Amino acid sequence: PIPETPSTPRVLNIDNYEDGTIVVRIVRLNYTAPPKFCLEENLSIRTIYPNGTVKGFDLSADTLNIQPFNFCLLSKFNPLRFYPVKKNFLFLTYAEAEDVNNPFTYNDWGMIIDLDGVIKSKFWLGTSFVNTTTNEWLPAQDSIRLNIHRDNGFLRTAPITSTNSMILQQFKVNENGEIQLLAKSYMNFTATPVETVATMDGGYAIIYPGITPSSTIPFAPYISIHGFFLQNGNPEPQGPFVLYQTPNPVSKIILLDCGFTKVGFGQTCILVLNVAPATDQNTFIKMDFLSTGTVYNITIFQNPADLTDFAIMPLDYGGYLLFSTAPNLDKTKLNLYGYILDDNSKRYNWNISYPTITNFIGDILILPNNTLVIPQPESGQTWGLITTDLYKIEGARDHGYGNLHIFNTTPIIGDTIDPSGIESLTIKFYSKVNLSPYRNVTILQDGGIIRQITSVSNDNGNFVEAIDDYTIKIKVIDSTFNQPNTKYYVLIDDGFVESKDLQEPIIGIQDNAWNFNTTQQEVTQKSISTFYETKLNESSINGKVRLTAEGTTYFKSFKHDKIKRKEFFDNLTQELAKAVPVGPERITTNYRHEIDTSASPEQYIISINIKKAKNSNDSRSVNLVASDLNTLIKYKLITVIGSGVYTNYLDEEYGYEPIPRWLEEHLSSILGTIGLNIILLLFAYWVNIHLILIYYKK
Template identity: 40%
Template structure:
């Protein structure tokens, strides 16, 4: 969002969504629709400079991609103690899904309202919400964790975590699904020692576990016997290696140093330090690690209405690679810039007469320049990205080959069938499940595919790899996974089949069968029987089975009949057998029956395990066909 200082006339929220294919879609939300008070649209002249009360953050959830907008609501505009910060969840079509109170807005000891002191950090796992940081009236940081529920409301899942207002306070998300709070002390050591050999400056980290507000002791990431004059610090997941990386730019200290330095600090998710690389270099006021290796190294100089930027890629040998833009390039006064996962840098042009555009260039790729996975640690897969006309019945396994030796862990790999923008889960298995996942060698993972997974010919499938599916064999550190829709391929259309006879067509179009409930399922069903709600049980079960098989709901039916299984051993608890039939199957009833049997017998790795009713199906029983009669 772009606002000119002292201009409060524009009271609309205006965003531009840039899609991977280059298209740009606008989102415009009027104040009548948002309900945001006018005070949020005026930059505030605070003791620390002009500040915008409205901030926005991109976040991805299991339900899709959204924007979180934070702003302030004043109970009494003349009384800053009544100011509270809220967040609004907006989808990429401009629909507002929820509005949530976050807490009091920051007011200093002189009753000055200082907006924009809050910060939202999405978790690396899109089902774990975000970390929220705010500044309190007594000048300490307050951290809480939030999740976005299935109904798109927000819930606070931790009590407050209070931390001092450290210098260079920087929260980051770690690959293991937790957080690390990075901070600096650039004048005195934490122990305030007068010993000349004790640290006079350092960089530290506090591990923050998901769903926990326990404050742990800081770990040392870097220390110096001289005070540190830090001009910029950027920390994030090391996408081109293992763990996390902090990139620190140090300006010369007149008493101890006359040269600029750049320090790279590599550490694992819980703070274990394993590499520190100092480099003497020209000064920079911004540096960012890149997914294809190296670092986006840039300098900016503010002009009256624009910002000048010089950009390079710094490789691991200290060599600077020029970008293809002019030196300098003029960008918007706010210096808005973003590096995409494919190493393209996107910047906003200077605004002229309320019109602006984008400047883009592809940055130099240090490693694996042709990698299509947005993850250079993955070098190859079977099937390959974009592969077409794969015979579905020939896919008995999938493989992933990594650039470094790996060990299996408990993250998941999920196979989806595409369905009008939504993915239908066909198979979901943990890396620690040795029944389905094995290492072919130190670098290659092999995942067994059950026959029901690719049961629909001519369909597109995509595979998502969660973080921590594998870990580095050397460091035991979780590796970054593979986002949805990157690894996709298409199965072949069904071949021609001979015309069946009338009796064969009847047999192939419909099958009567039965399933069995577990002990828990039988108890649950009995409770429904007493309240006359078993019809809803059958209706929901048939829908869940059809959805899991990715077939039309009319193809799975039931007579709603049930009986006690009489073949269980004497004195065993009772279990119910239920009627489940396959109809209108267009000659594929036998295949659907086979797929259903396979899915139930492999229930823990299919969608049936997480559905409300189908989780109660007995996987040892499967789906049993009730034979009509056979023909030769």
């Protein structure tokens, strides 16, 4: 029977997305059967957004179609785990057994769930690991390493039963939440721990120790650190390369932790060991290496062995958090100890009580902004988290971009710009950089509307250039900032630039940190010219575009099919409206087409018309819309026109040509007539005055 009062909700795991959104798994104890702690058979997820909004979902084991043993925790293993693999998606790992009493029938599975609790897909990962000595199923033996850019997927590594081999699987999650296997590899290992790291070039490295017996001190071998490297989507590993070799025998490897660095270049591994004979000092060996496997820096320092069974977390602002937990008199609590350590063994304390209290699991988290998140002991029906800002060793390099390599930009963050006065963007870096080909700078309008995508490529024109060793300039076309009083932001691909000295890719900007606004639309005084312009903008524009040779061939394949021809025109006008952007009712067509006799080979000209605005939210004038369309088409290689299914068929050499309106065609005649009438009136007035003067003289 269900108890009248539910058991206390407890924080089991916490993780985060790149924008600082926190995901929390809440559990309730069902029963204990030592060494197992079995939970209520539900997946309860709460998402805490940076603005403080909290939402969540609760899914039963039946809804998930997950067997009950996944909800029982062992002392070191949690069969059911989640990973924030991509914006709005969680990757859930669990096991299925054909016969729960036979460990050799267990299989590992993965599931994608969105943050509303909707199951998107499931994927078989492989057979589960079994300890063949005890014939015992060991859950959660695999590890997941997210790509440096999460849209590119993740790496799963898992040991293979009865071997010294490991399977390496690269996966990607598409926009529909479907899991795709990109590549599969195998590697042998002879010692642990095995670490994986996402590399700055978009691939992965597998780091592991090698052991060479010492001839002088028994049970104190020499240690070497090796690395295999995988390109994203490529099953063929490169290496192994030797990253480091200890000059002296080692009594114990305490830990090995690796990650990509946001302060320096490439990747960093920290090896913590105790030399032989054992001392009260731990030796920290920091290895900085490139995505190619080249080690470019080794830092060694000593630190007192004052924390037992400690873990280490690298910090985005430099240094590391060393921490450990110890039992509290209250078994629902743990004492949390720790401090920040830099590369010179200098310590920085956190600004809360020491030790501080956490819950019985103690799964802490560090957000990208150096905020430490600590689960609090639960009570009654309440759970909670506290946060504290850790010291930023390289905080002086932070100018708000989420990228410690960027010194400044033009425009600056939060600036207000006049669209008519901005012809380029600039980015200045702290270090010397080179441009990398086929990596983009993307300018977006608030709401995710792409305005311009620029990169260094052979067919992309001179839109990106290096001003000097530190500064990059990006040319901006006229249609990019075409909305007044609107927020825009700029994304920079990882690897858009690389270190000039090391040829290692540098991280970019993957959120809306670099943002700015356009000025309010000016209200001009009425005059003849503005009256004329107003009258023009109150009328529609009929115009035309030209299809490329490829587009013409495609159009000819169905031009006699009225339904398909209409579908083509309708889809084309919809894509054009989104590209400007204006309401879909403003870009229309009369479905006419004709052959351009001046083009060879044959190309079709088709009609595209622009209607006047009908509401204040879409007030852009027809002349400005026509100008934007012309610019967008002529620069299709760097705008969404070039990536549209239908707009990609438009000829950039032709652009958009308005058909002159009656007022425009007859403007000179009208002005001439008006001018002549004014002259005649003035002449008549002069004659009349002259006759009157003659009369009075008489």
